[in-house]
Amino acid sequence: MLAVNNVSMHFGGLVALNEVSMTVKDGEIRGLIGPNGSGKTTMINVITGFYSPTKGTVEMDGQVISGKTPNAVAKAGLCRTFQNINLFSEMTALENVVTAASTHQTANLASAVFKTKALKDQEKQCYDRARELLDFVGLAGKEEIKATNLPYGQQRLLEIARALATDPKLLLLDEPVAGMNEQESDEAANLVHKLRENGKTILLIEHHMKFVMSLCDTLTVLNYGKVIAEGTPSEIQNNEDVISIYLGKKRGK
Incomplete structure (x- = not known):
């Protein structure tokens, strides 16, 4: 489903990614891990269109998506959550999800002006789908609470529900449990697990x-911008x- 092909990312003289390759298969939960500064965030931003790679390509279902804008990448079927929560804070939970669900609307300006039946x-x-997704992630009854x-x-x-509203083929979860307690x-x-059972393919970045x-079927480990395992x-x-790299020493030393 996703193929990262020899991707490098340079910021001036800094090499943040150095010929990184990775694949994510349909139906897989692929983990991307590594210590702080290993290049995970840069990798995410290249995959999702926030950065255009210095070298190499990213493909989704065989089509090159690297160099495209984030909204074009989302339309290609890849949606993400963020390490730092990035909700519309003054909107309700329902409104947050409806905003994402409305990306599939096909109504034109005329139908909006005249409030046609199609619109x-x-x-x-959109509202029905948003309520379904809030229920799916465990937020039923929270629809009218501000984010x-x-x-x-x-x-x-709620961030996950909003991402799901775009109906992605591949969901990229960026540190989804950062700051959560053990129960959360x-x-x-x-x-x-429910997402997997419902056919979603997931790329998971997490320190926990x-x-x-x-959760993961397969893991890719980055360090200093390179795949080491x-x-x-x-x-x-x-x-x-x-x-x-995690303990600072070889086992048994």
């Missing part, structure tokens, strides 16, 4: 190792290079 039907579909008034963990869930993290893990290892959670947990 009203599409608006109803800023929701507890932190529920704001995270467990609830988020259950939600990711228990969360990552319990790939494999199953078990293989990664026993990889000496990975142990070294």
